[in-house]
Amino acid sequence: MKTVIIDYGAGNIQSIQFAFARLGIDAVLSSDSNEIVAADRVIFPGVGEASSAMSKLKDSGLDALIPTLKQPVLGICLGMQLMCNYSEEGDTQGLGIFDVDVKRFTSAVKVPQMGWNALTQLKSSFFSHTTDNAYVYLVHSYYAPLCDQTVAQTTYEVAYSAALQKDNFTGVQFHPEKSGEVGAQLLTNFLNQS
Template sequence: MKIVIINYGAGNIQSIIFAIERLGYKAVLSNDPAEIKAADKVIFPGVGEASYAMKMLKESGLNTLIPTLTQPVLGICLGMQLMCKHTQEGNTDGLGIFDVDVVKFSPKVKVPQMGWNTIYNLKSGLFKDVAENEYMYLVHSFYAPLCAETIATTDYEMAYSSALENKNFFGTQFHPEKSGDVGEKILANFLELKN
C-alpha cells in the first residue's frame, strides 16, 4: 500500500511517520501531484497558522489538487480545518471539502485547548472498535462547529466537531498519532478503508 503524507511545510510530520511505521506500513513525504494522485491513502497534516499554510498550498498548486482526490484522505488538526470552507484564523478561505466554517473559541476559555479530551457520538468506519468517550490529544484555538458532516464530538466551552467526513475525505481535530493505542487504532482503521 502506498501512503503519501502531503508535504507543504506545515510541521508535525515525523510523529505521523513513526505512528504509521508502528502499524507496519511505510509512508512517503511528497508534494508531487503525480505521486499524491497515485497513492492508496493520503494524509494531510498541519500544525501552524492557517493563512500561511494556505499560502504554501497555493504556491505548490496543492490547493486545487487535494479536493479532486478520489482515494481516502485524512486531514489532521490544521489539515482538517483547511479542508473546511473558511477559517477565522487569518480570515482564510479553505478548500471547501467540508461544508462548515472554522471559528475561534471565545475569550471565556483558555486557548489553545491543549491536552487530553474525550470524543463521543462516533459515527464512521474511522472509529471501528473504538469506544465512546475515549481520550484524544488536542492542541487548537479554533474549531469546526457541529454540522451534517460531524462524525465525532468533543466538549470545550460547547460541543464541537472533533472529526468530519464527506465521501472519501476525513478530518480529525485531534492528533491520532499522539493519542496512544486508541489513536493508532483510528489511524489503522483509516489505512484499512477500502478505496
C-alpha cells in the same frame, strides 16, 4: 499499500511518519502531484497558522489537487481545518470539502485547548473498535462547529466537530499520532477503509 503524507512545509510531520511506521507502514513525504494522486492513502497534515499554511498550499498548486483526490484522505488538525469552507484564523478561504466555517474559542476558556479530551457521538467506520468516551490528544485554538458532516464530537466551551467526513475525505481535529492506543486504532481503521 502506498501511503503519502502531503509535504507542503506546514508543521512537524515526523510524528505522523513514526506513527505509521509503528503500524508497519512506510509513509512517504511528497509534494509531487503524480505521486499523491497515485497513492492508496493520503495524509494531509498541518500545524501552525491557517492563512500562511494555505498560501504554501497554493504556491505548490496542491489546493486545487486535494479536493479532486479519490482515495481515502485524512486531514489532521490544521489539515482538517483547511478542508473546511473558511477559517476565522487569518481570514482564510479553505478547500471547501467540509461545509462548515472554523471559529476561534472565546476567552471564556483557556486557549489553546491543550490535552486529552473525550470523543462522543461516533458515527463512522473510521471509529471501529473505538467506544464513546475514548480520549484523544488535542492542541488547537480554532474549531469546526457541529454540522451535517460531523462524525465525532468533543466538548470544550461548546460541543464541536472532533471529526468530519464526506465521501473519501475524513478530517480529525485531534492528533491520532499522539493519542496512544486509541489513535493507533484509528490510523489502522483509516488504512482499512475501502
